[in-house]
Amino acid sequence: MDGTARLALPLIAPGQAQKEMTHNEALALIDLAVQAGVTAARVDAPPATPVIGECWIVGDAPEGAWAGQAGALAGWTAGGWRFVAPREGMSVWSAGDTMAWTFRAGLWRRGELRGLSLRVNGRQVVGAQAAAIAAPSGGATVDAEARATLSAVLAALRGHGLIDT
Template sequence: MDETPRWALPLLFAGQAQKEVFHNEALVLIDALLHGRAESADAASPPTDPMPGQCWVVAAGADGGWTGQTGAVACWTDGGWRFVPARAGMMFDIADRGHRIFHDGAVWRDGAVRSDGLYHNDERVVANRQGAIAGPEGGAVIDVEARSTLLSILGVLRAHGLIGS
């Protein structure tokens, strides 16, 4: 075995010539993957002027220098493009989306926490916090049980930060 099983980082061997080449290659890959951040996951063509250290998740229809790399993480280095195949559990913050994506073992998916709310199966289930809702009061007939129930619901919504007080 001459590479690590998960990320294919090159391993060093006793008596190996030019160990620094293998060591540096491993460091470049670690640098790209550790606390991953990518510029976009929607680009299918390489940018014209990338900076060393910038990464992209290659979108479908990849062309140019990214041909055949759909779904991989493409990182620009001093030595050109380095590609890391996606694996289950891989996560990247995506700059132009403003939220995290993760790989489920088959495809990249948007994360649950996004700037406009909390999502479950790509359906927003919690939106931005709304203003306060006044508690029930007044009326000709007061239903004590209904008022108590409404106050309990409002209390829970406030306690969870879903509405203001």
């Protein structure tokens, strides 16, 4: 086995000479992948003057030194470009758009959050989608303005996915 199963980090072979080379390469890749932060996402061309430690999510049509690295994390190091292939569930903070990017189902997705509920100060403010609510109809006294308002509220709740359609 040449590398680790998840991040393909190089492994030191028994009896290997210059073990520090393999070890340092693994550390450089870990530095890119763990608690990753990028300058920007979906960039196809490497910057002309990168700074050591800067990192990008490579776009779908990479060119130059990034050719063949679509979707990878590209980081500039003292030894040149290093690439880390994304893994399912990997998250990266992008300073360029101040959003989290998550790799899911083979694609980098910007700003998508997943969960069962949203809590603010310990109080649930959004939970699972509620059942459908029928639009107002019938009744002895029909108030057109009230019905229009209720219909608008229900449409907004449906539009945000908070209640079923």
